Amino acid sequence: xxxxxxxxxxxxxxxxxxxxxxxxxxxxxxxxxxxxxxxxxxxxxxxxxxxxxxxxxxxxxxxxxxxxxxxxxxxxxxxxxxxxxxxxxxxxxxxxxxxxxxxxxxxxxxxxx
Amino acid sequence: xxxxxxxxxxxxxxxxxxxxxxxxxxxxxxxxxxxxxxxxxxxxxxxxxxxxxxxxxxxxxxxxxxxxxxxxxxxxxxxxxxxxxxxxxxxxxxxxxxxxxxxxxxxxxxxxxxxxxxxx
Numbered sequence: 081x082x083x084x085x086x087x088x089x090x091x092x093x094x095x096x097x098x099x100x101x102x103x104x105x106x107x108x109x110x111x112x113x114x115x116x117x118x119x120x121x122x123x124x125x126x127x128x129x130x131x132x133x134x135x136x137x138x139x140x141x142x143x144x145x146x147x148x149x150x151x152x153x154x155x156x157x158x159x160x161x162x163x164x165x166x167x168x169x170x171x172x173x174x175x176x177x178x179x180x181x182x183x184x185x186x187x188x189x190x191x192x193x
Numbered sequence: 194x195x196x197x198x199x200x201x202x203x204x205x206x207x208x209x210x211x212x213x214x215x216x217x218x219x220x221x222x223x224x225x226x227x228x229x230x231x232x233x234x235x236x237x238x239x240x241x242x243x244x245x246x247x248x249x250x251x252x253x254x255x256x257x258x259x260x261x262x263x264x265x266x267x268x269x270x271x272x273x274x275x276x277x278x279x280x281x282x283x284x285x286x287x288x289x290x291x292x293x294x295x296x297x298x299x300x301x302x303x304x305x306x307x308x309x310x311x312x313x
Binding site for chain 1: 228230237238239240242243252253254255256288290292293297298299300301303304305306
């Protein structure tokens with residue numbers, strides 16, 4: 081199974097400042113035949129189901145604000161929130177879908193400083 | 194609008210059986226993989242497995258294979274997750290979610306979750 085490791089476990093950022101979340105996979109999630117990274121990011125606000133933010137590592141889901149950016153390739157990925165807003169307080173998860181089981185990272189809690 | 198509506202909360206005793214549901218609407222139910230995700234109290238997301246309603250093909254996490262059964266009924270656009278012998282450790286919120294397109298894809302729509310409590 082591919083293990084997804086997120087860091088940090090939590091971070092506190094001032095409103096309007098940048099938040100950076102890292103995700104590392106235990107093996108490559110880049111499929112050579114189509115040059116796509118099989119990696120997604122989700123946001124889970126308190127008491128809510130998760131919401132898809134980013135897929136194929138860097139493609140923003142429809143309706144997701146452009147302050148959310150996904151980057152990285154192969155085994156190392158980053159989710160950046162360029163200017164933190166109050167509504168961004170949540171736990172963020174990465175997930176690979178390269179090979180079954182499509183495991184999630186442990187999550188990163190983002191709070192306001 | 195794509196919607197997944199899950200069945201209500203359940204309180205069960207150890208050893209009992211349970212079947213929870215996830216009804217899809219707003220899209221062709223038979224043509225999109227549906228997955229199940231567990232979230233134990235205060236913990237992260239765990240991928241349990243996925244099912245293709247069109248032919249009931251499944252992919253399971255080894256952690257859950259043999260512990261639960263996934264099924265789908267295309268006549269009612271409903272997916273199911275079933276236990277035969279619940280344990281206290283099955284206490285969690287269970288989410289169903291739809292994959293965007295193929296069998297290797299992200300979850301783009303989620304149900305509201307079904308809370309399952311197993312306690313004697």
